[in-house]
Amino acid sequence: MTTSGTHHHHVHAPNRFIHEVEATCERRGLRLTPLRRRVLELIAADERPVKAYDLLDRLRQETGKSAPPTIYRALDFLLEHGFIHKLESINSYTGCHHPSERHSPPFFICKQCGHATEFCNSEVAELVLRHAHELGFAAQEQTLEVHGICARCRRG
Amino acid sequence: MTTSGTHHHHVHAPNRFIHEVEATCERRGLRLTPLRRRVLELIAADERPVKAYDLLDRLRQETGKSAPPTIYRALDFLLEHGFIHKLESINSYTGCHHPSERHSPPFFICKQCGHATEFCNSEVAELVLRHAHELGFAAQEQTLEVHGICARCRRG
DNA sequence: GAGCAAAACGGGTACGGAATGTCATGAGGG
DNA sequence: CCCTCATGACATTCCGTACCCGTTTTGCTC
Incomplete structure (x- = not known):
């Protein structure tokens, strides 16, 4: 089985990634609300896995104040539908390369x-x-x- | 919930397990202090993975009061030498079946x-x-x- | 051995980070 | 219009670590 090449095609194009998620949501009748979309963008914009409270900080910089549940609810949605992964061993979240398939x-x-x-x-x-x-x-x-x-x- | 008879080849004999760890410590010149030993016993006594703060509670019941660092230091020692595993996805700790080998x-x-x-x-x-x-x-x-x-x- | 410095051990406080419960409000879609 | 879902906001719990400090153990020298 040839695995060469496949691994490094990172989500270099965050926009493309967002669009793919958008399309998937459309297809499945999911609501990619502004908040959820924004959190997804923040995750996609970072090359490495991000922590929930970092996301929270960034959100606060933009929107004034936010509380943990805000970010966790968005993360839950994104996780539930396979748009991001959680890395348990480092309590971090990262975009999924193949959001279409589980x-x-x-x-x-x-x-x-x-x-x-x-x-x-x-x-x-x-x-x-x-x-x-x-x-x-x-x-x-x-x-x-x-x-x-x-x-x-x-x-x- | 019935936890009857025979589950797999679990660490059925906590004593045996403790002894094995003791022997390994002896061999490697490690100090299995009373505290570390007690924590190991508590972990071994539970069929399922245990949380750090549960261990802490049990320790408190025995010794009066204890603080988190106490338990975490013991866990660090046990983890470092491969006597227990940490299950990252559920923040729990469980005895290792083969403490001799990494x-x-x-x-x-x-x-x-x-x-x-x-x-x-x-x-x-x-x-x-x-x-x-x-x-x-x-x-x-x-x-x-x-x-x-x-x-x-x-x-x- | 006795004495001693350095390291290791553990008690305790306090705090930062991770995540959830709950109640109330608001936006969207039938 | 009403009901559902999404978000805001507050509090709380759980998980884990930094730090301080006294005690014990160890390893070394004499």
């Missing part, structure tokens, strides 16, 4: 630069499902996060 | 009964390492947690 890809998180790479390959997920099946376990969601040093940081 | 096994966490099964098979970890290698990523730690319904809960 998946739980592995993430490779660099300790040094903080970037997280979504690895677009379902082999691991499938292997995990096989193992779950052996156990008679009905798998629903999965979290796979690897910490280490990314290629760029290693090269210095 | 590993980051997949966990299958039941949403219904809260049990977490450590899956003793390195295939996934190895596959992940291969993928990391493709990316030029130097993997250090990994977290793999699957949420769903366990076999027992499915059967009712």
Whole structure:
């Protein structure tokens, strides 16, 4: 299976990403309200995973004041529909590269630069499902996060 | 809720588990102090993953009062040496089945009964390492947690 | 051994970050 | 118009760490 090339096509074009989400919402009859859209933009604008309270701060800079539930409700919506991922091990959120399809890809998180790479390959997920099946376990969601040093940081 | 008889090959014998850790500490010249030992016992005594503040409460019941740093310091020690695992997605801690060897096994966490099964098979970890290698990523730690319904809960 | 400095351990306070509960208001879509 | 959903705002809980300080353990020297 060729995986070359696929992993690095980051969401370089935030606008394109937003539009894709917009279209998906339209198709599914979801309401991408101004707030939800704004939060999504903030997430997409950042190359690395963002923390909820950072988003909150940025929102406050724009809109005066905001409280945690505001941001968490938006995050919940975006998570629920697969437009973003939550990285449990670092309490951070990042845009999803394939918002159209449901998946739980592995993430490779660099300790040094903080970037997280979504690895677009379902082999691991499938292997995990096989193992779950052996156990008679009905798998629903999965979290796979690897910490280490990314290629760029290693090269210095 | 029936927690009867035999669940998998869990750490059925907490004492045995404690002894194994004791021996490992001896071998490595680590200090399993009374506090650390007590925390380990509390974790081992619970069939399912425990939260830090629950441990804190139990400790308080025994010793009068305790503060968060007390428990977190003990947890840090136990984590650092691989005697327990942290489940990032549920902020909980659970005993490690193979405290002698370093590993980051997949966990299958039941949403219904809260049990977490450590899956003793390195295939996934190895596959992940291969993928990391493709990316030029130097993997250090990994977290793999699957949420769903366990076999027992499915059967009712 | 005795003495001593350095490190490790743990009690405790206080705080920052993460997330949820609840009540009330407001915008949108039938 | 009414009902639903979205947001605002307040409070609270949960998770985790920084820091201070006294005590114990360790490792070293003599």
